[in-house]
Amino acid sequence: MQGFIQQVLNALQVGSVYALIALGYTMVYGIIRLINFAHGDIFMVSTYVAFFVGTALASYLLGLSGLLLFVLTLIASMFATSLLAVLIERFAYKPLRYAPRVSAVITALGVGLFLENFTLATIGPDPRFLPRFFTVQTYTVGGVAFSNIQMIIIVVSALVMLVLDTVVRRTMVGMAMRAVSWDKFTAPLMGVPVDRIISITFAIGASIAAVGGCLYGMVYTIDPYMGIRIGWWAFISAVVGGIGNIRGAMLGGYILGFVEIFTPVILPASSYRDFVAFSILLMLLIFRPYGILGRPVAQKV
Amino acid sequence: MKERRSVVDNALRPVRALYVAAVRPIQEAYNALPASVRRWTMPAVLLLGFLLSLAAPSLINLYWQQVLIYVGINIILAASLNLINGYMGEFSVGHAGFMAVGAYVASIMTVWVFPRMGLKEAVPYLFPLALTIGGLAAGLTGLVVAIPSFRTRGDYLAIVTLAWNMIVKSVLENLDVVGGPRGFMGMQKLTNLPWVFVWVVVTIYLLRNLIYSNLGRGILSIREDEIASSLVSVDTRRVKIVAFVISSFFAGVAGGLFAHIIQFIDPRTFSILKSTDVLVMVYLGGIGSLGGSILGASIYTILMELLRPLQVWRWVVGPLLLVLLMIFRPRGIMGLREWGFLIPKEERPAFVDALREQVRQKREPAAVPAGASE
Numbered sequence: 096m097q098g099f100i101q102q103v104l105n106a107l108q109v110g111s112v113y114a115l116i117a118l119g120y121t122m123v124y125g126i127i128r129l130i131n132f133a134h135g136d137i138f139m140v141s142t143y144v145a146f147f148v149g150t151a152l153a154s155y156l157l158g159l160s161g162l163l164l165f166v167l168t169l170i171a172s173m174f175a176t177s178l179l180a181v182l183i184e185r186f187a188y189k190p191l192r193y194a195p196r197v198s199a200v201i202t203a204l205g206v207g208l209f210l211e212n213f214t215l216a217t218i219g220p221d222p223r224f225l226p227r228f229f230t231v232q233t234y235t236v237g238g239v240a241f242s243n244i245q246m247i248i249i250v251v252s253a254l255v256m257l258v259l260d261t262v263v264r265r266t267m268v269g270m271a272m273r274a275v276s277w278d279k280f281t282a283p284l285m286g287v288p289v290d291r292i293i294s295i296t297f298a299i300g301a302s303i304a305a306v307g308g309c310l311y312g313m314v315y316t317i318d319p320y321m322g323i324r325i326g327w328w329a330f331i332s333a334v335v336g337g338i339g340n341i342r343g344a345m346l347g348g349y350i351l352g353f354v355e356i357f358t359p360v361i362l363p364a365s366s367y368r369d370f371v372a373f374s375i376l377l378m379l380l381i382f383r384p385y386g387i388l389g390r391p392v393a394q395k396v
Numbered sequence: 397m398k399e400r401r402s403v404v405d406n407a408l409r410p411v412r413a414l415y416v417a418a419v420r421p422i423q424e425a426y427n428a429l430p431a432s433v434r435r436w437t438m439p440a441v442l443l444l445g446f447l448l449s450l451a452a453p454s455l456i457n458l459y460w461q462q463v464l465i466y467v468g469i470n471i472i473l474a475a476s477l478n479l480i481n482g483y484m485g486e487f488s489v490g491h492a493g494f495m496a497v498g499a500y501v502a503s504i505m506t507v508w509v510f511p512r513m514g515l516k517e518a519v520p521y522l523f524p525l526a527l528t529i530g531g532l533a534a535g536l537t538g539l540v541v542a543i544p545s546f547r548t549r550g551d552y553l554a555i556v557t558l559a560w561n562m563i564v565k566s567v568l569e570n571l572d573v574v575g576g577p578r579g580f581m582g583m584q585k586l587t588n589l590p591w592v593f594v595w596v597v598v599t600i601y602l603l604r605n606l607i608y609s610n611l612g613r614g615i616l617s618i619r620e621d622e623i624a625s626s627l628v629s630v631d632t633r634r635v636k637i638v639a640f641v642i643s644s645f646f647a648g649v650a651g652g653l654f655a656h657i658i659q660f661i662d663p664r665t666f667s668i669l670k671s672t673d674v675l676v677m678v679y680l681g682g683i684g685s686l687g688g689s690i691l692g693a694s695i696y697t698i699l700m701e702l703l704r705p706l707q708v709w710r711w712v713v714g715p716l717l718l719v720l721l722m723i724f725r726p727r728g729i730m731g732l733r734e735w736g737f738l739i740p741k742e743e744r745p746a747f748v749d750a751l752r753e754q755v756r757q758k759r760e761p762a763a764v765p766a767g768a769s770e
Contacts, residue, residue, distance in 0.1 A: 128551075130551050130554070130555070187719055187723065190723045191722060191723060191726075194722075194726060195726070196550060196551065197481075197487045197550075197554075198722045198726045199722075200487065200551065200554060201487075201675060201679065201718060201722050202718070202719050202722040202723065204489070204672060204675070204715075204718070205672075205715040205716070205718035205719040205722070206715070206719055207715075208669070208672055208711075208714070208715035208718075209712060209715035209716055209719065212708070212711040212712045212715065213712050215708055215711070216708040216709050216711070216712055323668075327562065334555060367566070367570055369562060369563075369565075369566040370563055370566040370567060370570065373559040373562045373563045373566065374563060376555070376559045377544070377556060377559050377560070377563070380544060380548060380552055380555060380556050380559075381543075381544050381547065381548075381556075384547065384548050384552050
């Protein structure tokens with residue numbers, strides 16, 4: 096039982112990161128019906144920004160407390176990543192907004208590969224560590240061990256998701272986003288600045304991915320190709336939950352977290368987890384293509 | 397949007413003018429030849445090509461032979477993917493998955509199955525059989541993608557094909573029998589230029605005949621409007637199955653050829669990066685055009701070879717090219733157009749015949765009205 100709770104905590108930790116990235120996929124899909132395959136690599140870039148900013152701050156401003164350092168790094172990473180996402184949208188996706196959907200999807204794939212290979216060519220393939228913002232403390236409650244880092248990841252992710260959910264449901268920007276998602280031709284007639292709302296969506300999606308990136312970087316190493324695996328898992332999360340549905344993406348992220356942690360427990364060969372995840376995706380797409388929380392779209396003839 | 401595309405078109409105008417200036421006189425001279433001579437051109441060109449590929453070892457060095465072999469393999473890959481992405485209008489991004497199946501099955505045939513059947517010496521002669529078996533295995537797995545395509549289209553089918561690519565890679569990594577992540581080796585270097593040439597010709601010939609057959613019309617009608625085509629009694633399920641199976645068959649054959657030239661395959665070779673390479677070739681050459689696939693595969697393969705000195709930066713070029721293509725010229729070089737010789741005679745567009753008519757009339761100057769060209 097203790098082992099089980101331990102694994103649940105691990106699954107929540109991994110699932111939080113997936114959920115944060117899945118939100119970016121699902122928001123962009125919801126608003127312009129584009130699978131933004133570059134999103135995983137935007138996440139990767141965010142961890143590199145965090146790496147450089149964090150390392151620089153840690154070496155130049157020695158006296159800073161870990162928390163302040165972390166917050167500054169997080170803000171810098173969120174800002175830089177949103178800027179990147181908005182630029183990508185402006186220069187790569189916007190010209191294709193009314194082109195066949197396939198063109199935009201291929202462009203997104205291309206942008207993702209470009210970011211990966213560009214990072215590889217400029218920074219190199221070596222794995223890197225983010226500076227340690229917090230000293231790791233491990234607590235044991237009733238035989239279940241958990242660290243402060245783990246708690247930070249789970250709690251911060253949950254907070255970010257709560258804020259996002261509130262923004263989308265309760266603010267004017269959120270209402271405008273839902274309006275564009277509902278009907279992008281009528282929304283401008285109602286005075287919604289569509290271009291700006293799309294940019295904002297990309298910026299929000301990317302900054303949430305940056306939060307995920309900074310949290311992820313506190314535990315794992317980073318490298319130019321990390322965006323592929325994490326990005327795909329997050330993407331599957333978004334599809335499992337019902338792409339375009341924000342609460343679906345959160346649910347999907349946690350589900351995939353559980354798949355990742357519990358697959359090695361059930362199937363001893365741990366490398367089967369990709370196989371399991373993608374098989375779930377395939378089955379789901381065949382039997383329930385609109386995801387768990389999504390609604391089927393009726394096709395008009 | 398409109399202006400930007402015309403900027404590219406304007407930039408390409410001198411190139412096109414040069415091409416027309418170079419090719420048009422040859423075309424006209426050729427079309428002036430009697431039909432009895434023209435009928436033998438294609439067989440003669442193919443024979444010449446085959447003889448050249450046989451003579452290649454004494455004509456060009458090993459490096460360029462290898463490059464040409466890759467060009468051929470990529471032509472097969474691009475043309476077979478074009479059947480799905482160009483002609484049927486679906487969006488498959490998992491072509492490397494089928495390639496992997498073909499590569500592994502064909503390699504198992506030549507390394508294990510044939511030698512154990514006591515046919516060790518006969519392996520070079522059984523190579524086409526191994527390739528065909530590899531292709532058939534890949535074709536069978538094509539059903540994995542074909543069946544979901546009954547229910548889902550567009551984005552979601554793209555995800556299915558992608559998931560397929562990932563699953564193949566993941567399964568191969570976990571199959572210790574074929575080396576797992578360490579890869580599979582022991583293949584003889586059986587792929588050579590004549591074999592590649594023959595397979596390219598067979599692929600293009602069969603795909604051409606498929607596209608201009610009844611079934612091929614069904615494929616095109618699915619691209620234009622799936623619901624409308626099912627209303628005019630196109631059996632869309634059958635058409636999709638045939639298209640996916642044939643496409644993956646040729647991807648499998650290409651995989652087999654690929655395995656027997658590099659003599660070492662591992663799951664990472666067939667990742668999504670490989671699929672993206674094929675996508676670039678298809679969209680560079682032009683969707684819905686076999687000629688485009690030939691052109692796209694040749695240009696991209698040779699370009700990547702020439703860019704080899706750039707090392708890591710080389711891998712930045714492909715994706716960038718893809719993005720720029722999609723923004724400025726989404727139809728590629730030959731989009732939806734075709735070289736005349738790849739169209740069956742009965743299907744050739746009327747303008748070819750009209751051109752011939754013009755040539756005939758030019759020989760009688762009186763037939764051309766004065767000032768009509770303005």
